[in-house]
Amino acid sequence: MGKWSRRAFIGAGVVAGGALVVGIAVRPGNPTDELKPLLAKGDGEELINAWVKVDANNKVTAIVPHAEMGQGAHSVLAQMLADEMDVDWEAVDILEAPAIPAYVGADLGREFIAPTLEVPKVLEPTVQGAFLSLANMMDLQITGGSFSIRGSGQRGMRTAGAAAREMLVAAAAEKWNVPAAEITTSNSILTHKSSGKSATYGEFAAAAATQDLPVKPRRKKVEEFTLMGKPMPRKDIPSKVNGTAGFGIDAQVEGMKYAAVKAAPVVGATVEKIDASKAKTMPGVLQILNMGDFVAVVADGYWQAQKALGTIEATYSEAEGQNLDQGDVFARYAKALDEVGSDGGDVETDEGDAIGTFAEASKKVTAEYKVPFLAHATMEPMNCTASVKDGRCDLWMGTQSPLGTRRDVAKALGLDEDNVSLQNAYLGGGFGRRASSDVPVMAARIAKATGYPVKMIWSREEDTAQDLYRPSATSRFEAGLDDKGKLVSWNNVHTHLFDPQEAPQVPHYAIANHLIRKVDVPMHLRFGPWRSVDHSQQAWFIESFIDEIAVEAGKDPLELRRELLARSPRHLAVLNKAAEMSNWGSAMPRGHGRGIAFVPSFGSVVAQVAEVDMTGTKPRVTKVYCCADVGFAMNPDGVAAQMESAIVYGLTAALYGEISIKDGAVQQSNFHDYEMLRINEMPDVEVTLINGDHERLGGAGEPGLPPLAPAVTNAVFAATGKRVRELPLSKHSFA
Amino acid sequence: MRNISRAALLVLTAALAACGSEPAAEPAEQIVVREPSDLAIPPAMNESPTQDTALAEAAATDAVTGIDGEAAFAQCAVCHSIGKGEPSDIGPNLHGIMGQKAASVAGYSYSPAIEAAGITWTEAEMDSFLADPLEKIPGTKMASGGVTDGDERAAIIAYMMDASGS
Structure with a gap:
């Protein structure tokens, strides 16, 4: 997976503030001008549309709007795009779409999903709900609901790939002065057989970016598939085998310190008083924080923070659920069911x-x-690295919901959403747990209090006892x-x-x-x-x-x-x-x-x-x-x-x-x-x-x-x- | 070290922010022990190996099975130290564990299950425990799937005795 540079990231904020057109591939009008400063880096690299990039060296980058949590969505989304676009699979690179709201929009979701929706009558009210939640997932760039391939892939990546191919063909047709229908494409090469002309996609990348986006690009029929339906090796596997894959917990930020946290054992209770007399004397400890709903220790190292946290005695407020035992839970259910x-x-x-x-x-x-x-028990412990200063918040993590996280962190810190950036990494397991933003909100609050970047990691005990x-x-x-x-x-x-x-x-x-x-x-x-x-x-x-x-x-x-x-x-x-x-x-x-x-x-x-x-x-x-x-x-x-x-x-x-x-x-x-x-x-x-x-x-x-x-x-x-x-x-x- | 508590001021801000249902962003109490720019006390590191660990390293390959006990113990060493006086890690220090009562290492926080087990670590008990820890003592914190090979278990037990100098 490619990584967003910090420069490109800040650029994203600027772009998001502008009037970015998002309806790529299904709407007339070409959004490349607005997206170019965000995605293109260096000369000779041109953006074809929002979900694919071709550089002059014939390198194709699939820009996928979903997180990779081991399910393989990154690679298969790229596979679908590459097939429609007739590109050389070996030369395809994958980049996760930046966490900016403009990247996917409600209209895009609805236009992509609605037309072919066929459901039995009995399910209609349900599907209305499902449809809304699908559109919502595209709005929020959520990875969940078993949605990536059938939603974004089928309606988005394939359409984007087909559109990109048609734009490259149109650019070549214009230059060679031949009918577009006579140009064939294969392995990232454009060929006009009768004139003997041939060129790589890279050669026409710049010219293609100036073409109008096709209103309704033709997608392949199933018998024309070359990559779809084939067990192509996943592109994320080598880095996961050799250890170079970057997960949220691997984030390294200059000047970063570590935080360990412990929330009130009963959800809803608050931390009334802490005795940190021992923790204050322990090695590496920088700060001890009573955040109201949880206690945090910030230290030079994570283990130091966790050890010091373990010595803190806390008292908690009364909470509504504090007398409830498991038997009472099922008794409550039984009572409610008896009543109806x-x-x-x-x-x-x-x-x-x-x-x-x-x-x-x-x-x-x-x-x-x-x-x-049931708990989720993701293999990678819950974590988030946050930096809050000068009215901005930067987050580094692995999340199923980058835009929802930005929104919730902005709300918690009282910042404008445009001033919260998020760099998403691989997720070491999601299962729905990483669709919620409770963890990044905690990290951001700690980082705001300290004034320096903090990587917060939940212990397994905290993960088990404080899950959603x-x-x-x-x-x-x-x-x-x-x-x-x-x-x-x-x-x-x-x-x-x-x-x-x-x-x-x-x-x-x-x-x-x-x-x-x-x-x-x-x-x-x-x-x-x-x-x-x-x-x-x-x-x-x-x-x-x-x-x-x-x-x-x-x-x-x-x-x-x-x-x-x-x-x-x-x-x-x-x-x-x-x-x-x-x-x-x-x-x-x-x-x-x-x-x-x-x-x-x-x-x-x-x-x-x-x-x-x-x-x-x-x-x-x-x-x-x-x-x-x-x-x-x-x-x-x-x-x-x-x-x-x-x-x-x-x-x-x-x-x-x-x-x-x-x-x-x-x-x-x-x-x-x-x-x-x-x-x-x-x-x-x-x-x-x-x-x-x-x-x-x-x-x-x-x-x-x-x-x-x-x-x-x-x-x-x-x-x-x-x-x-x-x-x-x-x-x-x-x- | 500085020790500044800004509790009073921050409690006030928290109270003001607490009108909504969302938790307040600011801490109710913030104890700044040290700024990152201040020098930390270096943790004690790079201690030279004790004679016991040296002994352990020299433990020979099991003459009968040909299994290297120390190598087999590597899967245990992820969580357990065995050198004399070494601190307990995720699991308790295992120096001199053979022949001891279960849950007897001072300062280690055992699971209730192992505390209640009431067993003594004879070779037979250890062997059956290592074969399937969760089967033998349900509720043990030892998150190991067990060692299925009996010879390998014997080599591990022999190594634990060697490394303890017994």
Whole structure:
């Protein structure tokens, strides 16, 4: 990844203040004049449009508007651009777009996303919400929602690449005085066959920049793809292998000191008094700060700061949640759910007559499920380096939300947003944790107090105890089967709904009557998005309950799902493939079991079969078969890697993940009590991809996660006859 | 060293800023121990190795298995020191650990699980612990996936005894 120089960075602020035109490639008018001072450095380097740069040496730089957090988006976005532009893949460089609001705009988001939106009628209100959040992501340059490839890549990078190619062709046509249609492009070379003329892209870079942007550049048809759909090696891998990759925590700023922090253990409490008598005498200590909501020690080195921090005695104010224990949390949920009963609460979907058909049902199935709070546990500790002086704030970090961070830091410091700059680096894991700006706001406040640059690093203990958690939740179901054993009634009420709005919905299953409701139960902890967001809870609830219904109906869990998906061939193909991969129905040894789950999310469709060995003292997942249809896998290697990593992350949560509270404070502190999956516990994973619809791409980062937990607990049931209705599995004894 | 507390002034600013729901940007109390331009006291560094670590370095390769105990211990040394009198690190100092009761290194903050384990580090106990720490003592802070090879565990245990001079 290229790096923004400080000069270019300050330049960005200037540009952002001007009237920058952003609708590249879909609007007439060429924004290169405004962007040129920002992006072009040195003579002979010309900007073609906002997301691609070609220099005179024929070097093409893809400027990607998303963060790289291990998911591979940088490289695949560049791959999509390079294909449309017919450039030499080896000569493509990648630069992350600067964190300036003008870079992507609301209009761009809407124009790119809206035209081809096709959704089933039942989902329309939901998609309105989803559409807004997609546009919002482009506004804020957010990396999340499994959005980068299907959104910015499909609508942005491909269009930008096609436009750039057309502008280069137009410039050559003008110079050579030949029809543009007769010019061919390949490997960054323009050729006019009949006249024998040929030139590199670099030679026409300057002339291309003066061409009008095509209003609607022609994008390639799937059969014309040369790089898209191929497992091109990721460009970020070499630097990650040889250690030169720059993460947020690697930031080095002249005169920088280190800060360690500890917040009040109960969220909402403030630090009333600190006794820093020991800390003041410790080596390297520069400052001790009571910031109100947290204590900070600034020192020459991070370890010195952390050691001194550990000696500080603090007293805290009373806080609303201070008497709450984990049992009280679920009791609160139960009370709220009891109050709304079978038909109350906020109605999310009401189709047909779920209540009436349930009353008349021949067979009734009910169940209640609970999931705990979860932490993100990113491998790179949370950190931010900040410098605040002369009315400016400069930030260095890895974030999923650079513009949201700028906005929030500006607000906290009382600065104008233009006077906050942010240099984004690689993220050592995001999972949604780095979409929030609580950490940079803290760093900026410390740096403002000290007056010199400070790198703030959270300890693992702080990260575990002060995360923005995946919410815990309880969900209750009632289902009715008619006299033919057909599932006719689905009634669900759950606590909590954040995003995506469709997570508790089951439109893919043919169930005539459904009523889906929620109740909000306020909690003092802070919540944030966690890989796959609400699908992480809802998919486990839904797919566990479908399994229970199958058992009650005397049907094989795969057969029931097949019946319910009978009219959705694309869904059925994914389900059937996963079943076929696992040799579903074949005999298994005693104490072993096989479970299946099927979850469409983020525009993709994923089915997984898990195999468990329950003969030991704890569940051991031996194999996971995964079939995914993401529409079209732009980089199949990358999609498979995302499925695998979602399975690791999901299995960690299903087996061990649990944040619990006592007296309002989080009880877990580090990896000994918030365990990660170990390498010796990793199942074999087989992934098969189906390209079901190349026009409608789905995401890849998150959809592999939701089916994992229900596939595993359904397998546990198959092996033991014991139904797991509360996660994680480590709470249960199978001896 | 200067020691300036600007608490009174800053508390006032904080109170003024606290009208909104956002936390105040400014600290409620700021203790400036030293400016960065002032010289720090250099931390004690580059101590010469003790005789014990020298001994440990000289520990021979296990004659039976051919596994170099010191090399095998390298995975442990990420968190544990073993030289006599060396401070505990992420894990406790392991000098003389064999034969001792678990959770007996003074000044190290053990997990409740290991404190309650009530075991003595015989070779057999250590062997089963190293094989799968979390299985043997659930809740231990020792974040190791375990050493699956029995010969390697034996070499590590032999090295721990050698390095302790026993």
